[in-house]
Amino acid sequence: MTQTAETTAKDVWSDGRHVLTASSTRAHKKCPYLYYLQYVLGIRPAIEEQALRFGKAWHRCLELLAGGQSVEQVVAQIDQWYAQCPTHVELTDWHVERETLAAAISAYDWFWKIDPAQVEACEQTFNLPIVNPETGAASTKWRMAGKIDKRVRRGERLLVREHKSSSADLSPQSDYWLQKRLDSQISFYVLAGRQLAGVAGVDYDVFRKPQIRPSMLTQGETKAFVQSGEYCGDRFDVYVATDLDGGPMVSVDTIVADVKLGAAPKPTKANPNPEQPFAIRETPAMFGARLVQTICAEPARYFARQEIARTELDLEQFRHELWAQMQAINDQTLSGRFFRNENACLQKGDKKCPYCSICWFGCEVRISDDGSIIEDLPDGFEIKPFMHEELLSDSSESD
Ligand code: SF4
Numbered sequence: 151m152t153q154t155a156e157t158t159a160k161d162v163w164s165d166g167r168h169v170l171t172a173s174s175t176r177a178h179k180k181c182p183y184l185y186y187l188q189y190v191l192g193i194r195p196a197i198e199e200q201a202l203r204f205g206k207a208w209h210r211c212l213e214l215l216a217g218g219q220s221v222e223q224v225v226a227q228i229d230q231w232y233a234q235c236p237t238h239v240e241l242t243d244w245h246v247e248r249e250t251l252a253a254a255i256s257a258y259d260w261f262w263k264i265d266p267a268q269v270e271a272c273e274q275t276f277n278l279p280i281v282n283p284e285t286g287a288a289s290t291k292w293r294m295a296g297k298i299d300k301r302v303r304r305g306e307r308l309l310v311r312e313h314k315s316s317s318a319d320l321s322p323q324s325d326y327w328l329q330k331r332l333d334s335q336i337s338f339y340v341l342a343g344r345q346l347a348g349v350a351g352v353d354y355d356v357f358r359k360p361q362i363r364p365s366m367l368t369q370g371e372t373k374a375f376v377q378s379g380e381y382c383g384d385r386f387d388v389y390v391a392t393d394l395d396g397g398p399m400v401s402v403d404t405i406v407a408d409v410k411l412g413a414a415p416k417p418t419k420a421n422p423n424p425e426q427p428f429a430i431r432e433t434p435a436m437f438g439a440r441l442v443q444t445i446c447a448e449p450a451r452y453f454a455r456q457e458i459a460r461t462e463l464d465l466e467q468f469r470h471e472l473w474a475q476m477q478a479i480n481d482q483t484l485s486g487r488f489f490r491n492e493n494a495c496l497q498k499g500d501k502k503c504p505y506c507s508i509c510w511f512g513c514e515v516r517i518s519d520d521g522s523i524i525e526d527l528p529d530g531f532e533i534k535p536f537m538h539e540e541l542l543s544d545s546s547e548s549d
Contacts, residue, residue, distance in 0.1 A: 163277070165192070166537035167483075169295045170280065172335040173540065175475055179334075181495075185479065186488035187505050191515060192534040193527065195504040197238050204247060207231060208315045208357065209299070211255045216272050216300065221259040225252045246363060249438035254357055254452070257445040261453050267302035267309070267353060274298045275541060276342045280476055283469040292476050297540055298339060302353055309353040309457060310343040312336070320358050320454040330354060330458050337468035340460040351459035358452045360444060364437040369412050369427045376400065381432075382439040398428050405433045 163169045167190060178185035187193045198206075207228070214224045232248035235241050277295045279288035300311035312335075318326040330336060336352045343349030367375060375381050379388045386402050393399040400407045412427035432440065445452045460468075482488045495503050495510070507528050508515060516525045527533075536542065 163293070163295060163536075163538070163541070165535060166541070168292050169538060169541075170292060170472070170476060170479070171294070171296050171538050171540070172338040174538065175338070175472070176335065178475065178479055181491035181503070182478075182482060182488040183490040183509065184494070184503065184505060186482070187508065187515070189537045190483060190488075192537050193505075193508075193515065193531050194534055196530055196532045199504060200239075200243070200247070204251070204359070205315050207247075207251055208254070209313055211251060212258075212299075212313050213273065215255070215259060216269060221256050224255050224259075228252050228255070242364065245434035246437070249434050249441055250359065253438050253441035253445060254359075257442060257449060258357065258453060260446070261449045262455075267304040267311070269300050269302050269311075270308075271301040272299070274301060274346075276346055278342055278345055280472060281469065282473055283466065289476060292480065294338070294342065294472070295538065295541055296338065296342060298343060301343065301347060301349065304353065304457075307351075307457075308343075308347055308349045309351055310339045310349050311353040311355055312339065314354065314356045315359055316356055317359050317361065320356055320451070322454075322456070326356075327456055330456070333458075334468065334471065336458055337460055337464065338472075341465055341468060341472075344465065351457055353455060354458050355455045356453070358454070360441060360452065362441065362444065364432040364434070366408075366410060366431050367429050369429045372400075372429045373427075375430075381436050382443040384435075384439040386436065397426075400428075400430050402430075402433045403435055405435065407431060407433050 174185060174189045177188055210231075211224050211228065214227060215221065219227075228248060228251050232244060232251075235244040275295070275297045277293055280292050280294050281288050298310050299313050302309050302311045316326070318324070320326055336354070340349060340351055375386075376388050376390055379386050387404075389401045391399045391401070397411060398409055400409055408431035410429050410431075412429065414426050415424040417424060490509060495506055497503065503509075507513075507530065511528070513526045513528055515527055
């Protein structure tokens with residue numbers, strides 16, 4: 151069923167405890183206790199992780215573009231979202247995120263200007279039965295639900311277009327794409343899309359997040375920039391003054407740049423007061439200009455689309471998997487016994503599961519009999535009344 155203005159996700163799914171989504175099944179596969187915390191108790195970190203925040207903002211940008219806004223309007227919107235740096239985020243990280251979004255959406259709009267597919271529907275919510283593949287009978291308790299980013303038509307083929315951002319290598323032969331053959335989220339959306347509109351597969355649209363950061367220019371690059379005002383194809387108003395300590399102060403479009411002084415030169419007879427050389431660090435706008443240039447120099451490195459098909463046999467297998475997982479979740483919900491997967495606590499790089507402060511310190515989180523109070527919950531979490539925020543019609547609007 152498609153969500154209409156008259157119905158809201160909460161009206162349709164109550165608190166969402168008997169709804170399986172691609173995200174909730176992925177959480178359960180990763181760690182059943184993670185599923186319990188997120189989708190049974192509704193506990194979420196009060197502060198969103200950076201990757202999640204960026205992913206949501208990227209989706210919002212694409213929604214705005216699809217809704218007919220110009221790329222300039224989308225960038226103006228990004229400026230509004232990022233006008234105020236939250237206290238828990240480093241200012242440089244905040245600027246990098248803002249510049250990355252603005253550069254990426256500008257380059258995306260340029261790179262995918264000619265889209266061979268026609269968009270037929272955006273942000274379509276589905277709510278479907280979960281069917282026992284052995285008997286054909288639908289579960290009376292559990293439903294499958296989700297929100298499809300776009301439904302597109304490419305020639306005769308109807309596809310679900312999913313937008314993602316990732317830091318992985320997106321080259322055509324990379325493991326990233328090989329893994330997608332098994333990706334249950336894709337199967338989830340194809341299963342739903344085939345029932346709703348006969349879709350053939352997924353048009354997977356990925357943006358690879360650049361891993362660069364604002365960097366120091368060399369003294370030579372700084373000198374050239376101060377003289378010309380040109381940097382990575384953009385022009386800036388550069389003004390050099392003297393600070394209170396007598397050193398150089400450089401403003402770039404009214405933003406004061408970090409300055410690093412070079413070695414003091416020896417005075418000579420010809421030049422008794424030589425100028426001390428210096429270098430500046432890229433301001434956010436200069437970094438943004440370099441980002442655009444970097445992405446546009448190798449756009450296929452940063453933007454990729456591949457059609458990922460699912461055969462009837464693939465879907466048949468997935469129906470069995472989904473039914474088995476639903477039964478496991480149902481059993482665990484009835485018994486209240488969701489086991490912990492300690493191997494999922496530590497993640498790639500220095501990341502860790504956001505619930506470590508609960509699990510590692512033995513907090514026994516409980517719901518009271520009226521279902522509203524959670525006991526022994528450490529600071530830094532909040533409780534959501536509805537378990538699947540991505541299904542809420544306004545979940546992707548601006549903060
Ligand atoms: S901290 Fe570890 S055990 Fe706890 S929910 Fe996360 S992955 Fe599971």
